[in-house]
Amino acid sequence: MSVPFDGFIATLIESIHSLEPLEIPLLEAMGCSVASDVVAAADMPASSVAKVDGYCVRRSDIEGASASTPVVLPIVADIEPGQRPSVSVQPGFGVRITAGSAIPDGTQCVVPTEWTDGGVARVSISQVPTLDDFIMPAGGVVKDSTVLVPAHTRLRSSHLGLIAAAGSDRVLVNPRPRVVVIPVGSELVEPGNPLGPGQVSEASGSLITAALRDAGALAFRIPALPTDARTLAATIEDQLVRADLVVLVDGAGARTRSVVRDVVNRIGGVEFTDLACEPIGVLGHGRVGPDAIPVVVVPSDPLAAYVAIEMILRPVVRRMLGLEPVHRPVIRAMLKGTIETSPTARSFIPATVSFDQGAYVVTATPTTGHPLIATSRSSAFAVVPEGVGHASDGLMVDVVVLERRFA
Incomplete structure (x- = not known):
């Protein structure tokens, strides 16, 4: 039986904790979140x-x-x-x-x-x-003990400049989580290499790595691995020394899925859940290795991986960074056109948002050709809830906003 999406993601996020705060050099703190309020140590200027x-x-x-x-x-x-x-x-x-x-x-x-x-x-x-x-006058710009950057703020260049102006060269942060992305599947070929019969260029691992870097993680992609239990187990164990989170990209085919499940449960405890969520479907989560490093196993289908990034992996990374809120903003919008979905699952449809006559309008992006064509042209997900199936023109739906670019 499929598991409702809301309960699953709430439980998963609750199991993740922010990383132990570290005091690091200022210019290394870009993209981190401050662990506590950054306050002025003295008046600015110090004298009139x-x-x-x-x-x-x-x-x-x-x-x-x-x-x-x-x-x-x-x-x-x-x-x-x-x-x-x-x-x-x-x-x-x-x-x-x-x-x-x-x-x-x-x-x-x-x-x-x-x-x-x-x-x-x-x-x-x-x-x-x-x-x-x-x-x-002394303190005319900033008074001693004034809060310059509130706790849990993700640091941008302007924050770093302000902290430097206050005379600090180090800052206490929740460090950027180190995420190792491991694509698995004998059909996968590294981008840039010629394809043989039945082979595809590995894309989902690159997609996930780039997206998690954008979310604030220090993400690394391992070259695609063949469907081999010994190779996969050795790679995961080798990477655990530099990982705060491991993301496995499950390849196509029952054999690859079986190998991935066997390996992660041999070196840890990972539960595979059939989510009432399209297009993700089955997703694995748990911990591996002696230090119980969190692991998430996502489908290799590019559209499923894209939705998993935004709705699951990005919130996990933001939780590790100590950032709030962890989820993308959600607005209500009127659906333009019709969408057919499964009535038993919540569906996340790549879409674009416009603002027309004082109201938001959401339109599903045409999905012709490679699924990443649609995602690259989208700025949102139109969310069709469970129990609907046929979403008709004019229906009010939730919209997950991925980019603030409204026509």
Whole structure:
């Protein structure tokens, strides 16, 4: 009897845990999720700085300055970024300063260069700023202990730049899971090699590896293995030392499926479940090896593999990364056209989404030729639930959004 999809995926995700947090160099953290809030260790800036190029003065010295009656002050020093001020602003004198430089003691305001004649030894000031104008106070950008990146955020380049700006060169993360993808089947030929009778170019392993890298994993694909129990067992055992997750791509034919099942149950415990889900069907999951590494066995059919990636493998990887939510967003949309599916299974149909007259519309992608042609032209799955079978034009259905590109 087929197992309902919702209960299966909930149980599977619950059995997966995020990886042990590690503190790693900042530039190695791209794509990881932070294990705890990243907070500012100090005020930014650490001291008051000039917002503009100009002159530090006492406001009382330039009262009444205008274009017709400028005030002239002698300049006693220049301050550049990175310098600690060695002078203070005394009555009747000014200090020339570059934007971003530390403000010297005694400064009441900064006069922008544009309001002066730009003098070096002496400056003629023709406009008066307000008190503290053009000065960024200590902590004016970020206060000490401010949360910069919340926990469980997947790090992008902008996050890494922000953490670096706060003065940190390392960050505590849930590391990217290492996923080993192993395609199995004597009919499989490595891409780039000529095909013989009855052979096919291995595609599902490449598809899965690329998709899991996109999801944040460090995914590696092993060259396609023949249907041989000894070779498969040795390969899995060799790869366990670098794997947080193993994905086996089950080849075509009963013999390959039998060999895969025998091997994974000899070196671990893997349950094969007949899912009420098209096009996945039977899917294996469990653990292998002395460290009980999670393993998932997916069908080699490209369309089934594609649905398994998005609905099962991607959520597993995001769970390991400590990211929430683990699932793709779901919207409601009106079906355009009709779809015939099995009434006993939930069906995930490659589709495109458009926005028309204030509502989402979903259209099944034509499946002519290789199934990956349809998936490569799709941005969503139209979900036809169990018990429907014939999905008619105008039916409201759930849509799993894979890409945010609506026509």
